[in-house]
Amino acid sequence: MLQMSMFGSYEGRLRADKKLYFTMFGGSELVRPTLARRIEHARRRRSNGHERSHRCVVVTLFGATEIKSPTLAEEYLDLKAMLDSGLISLGGWDRDISDVQALEETTISGVTLFGGFDEDSVPEEDTEVDALATHRHLGSIPESAGKVLELGIGQTGGQRHAVLRKALAVGPG
Numbered sequence: 001m002l003q004m005s006m007f008g009s010y011e012g013r014l015r016a017d018k019k020l021y022f023t024m025f026g027g028s029e030l031v032r033p034t035l036a037r038r039i040e041h042a043r044r045r046r047s048n049g050h051e052r053s054h055r056c057v058v059v060t061l062f063g064a065t066e067i068k069s070p071t072l073a074e075e076y077l078d079l080k081a082m083l084d085s086g087l088i089s090l091g092g093w094d095r096d097i098s099d100v101q102a103l104e105e106t107t108i109s110g111v112t113l114f115g116g117f118d119e120d121s122v123p124e125e126d127t128e129v130d131a132l133a134t135h136r137h138l139g140s141i142p143e144s145a146g147k148v149l150e151l152g153i154g155q156t157g158g159q160r161h162a163v164l165r166k167a168l169a170v171g172p173g
Contacts, residue, residue: 001019001020002019002020002021002022003020003021003022003028004022004023005022005023005024005026005027005028005063006023006024006025006026007024007025007026008026009026009027009028009029010023010026010027010028010029011028011029011030012029012030012031013030013031013032013033014030014031014032014033014056014067014108019055019056019057020056020057020058020059021056021057021058021059021065022059023058023059023060023061023063023064023065023115024060024061024062024063025061025062025063026063027063027064027065027066028058028060028063028064028065028066029065029066029068030058030065030066030067030068031067031068031069031070032067032068032069032070033070034070034074034075034078034079035075035079035097035161035164036075036078036079036082036088036093037078039088039092039093039096039097040082040087040088042096043096055107055108055109056107056108056109057108057109057110057111058108058109058110058111058117059110059111059112060110060111060112060113060115060116060117061112061113061114061115062113062114062115063115063116064115064116064117064118065110065112065115065116065117065118066116066117066118066121067108067118067119067120067121068121068122068123069120069121069122069123069156069160070123071123071127071128071131071132072128072131072132072149072152072153072160072163072164072167073128073131073132073134073135073141073149074131075164076135076141076145076149076164076167076168077135077140077141079093079164079168080168083168090165090168093165094165097161097165120156122154122155122156122160125153125154128153128154129150129153132146132149132150142170144170145167145168145170146167148163148166148167148170149163149164149167151163152164152167
């Protein structure tokens with residue numbers, strides 16, 4: 001399937017059913033699935049006998065495409081929901097997160113002409129702070145977990161994953 005943006009912009013999530021993202025004279029901002037979703041999809045793919053990951057191509061002409069990580073609030077809420085539903089356990093998370101690159105469900109190839117392409121950026125600090133503040137106010141992220149998540153703002157890779165795991169261990173209160 002194709003996602004096309006011409007003379008404008010597109011903001012959305014990377015999805016397995018889209019194979020080609022095409023941007024011309026505009027901009028696209030794509031957000032990766034959360035780590036919990038990536039782990040769940042990889043497990044499902046393996047149990048169905050599919051070892052290959054999803055492949056998508058990003059073509060940018062005279063514009064810019066940015067692929068971002070989800071906010072820490074999104075990561076926390078998604079992982080918490082999956083833990084509460086029993087789809088994933090903390091032990092399973094600990095095992096799978098150590099090999100997160102092997103669990104990557106989407107392989108991205110990019111072609112850019114006269115523009116910009118950023119494949120792995122973290123959300124801006126303001127975006128992270130606003131998302132955490134909103135979910136703390138709504139009560140969906142406990143204050144103690146929110147304080148721990150604040151330490152992950154601007155972090156990437158293993159540091160970001162460790163902060164997320166620590167926030168889950170802190171619990172409510």
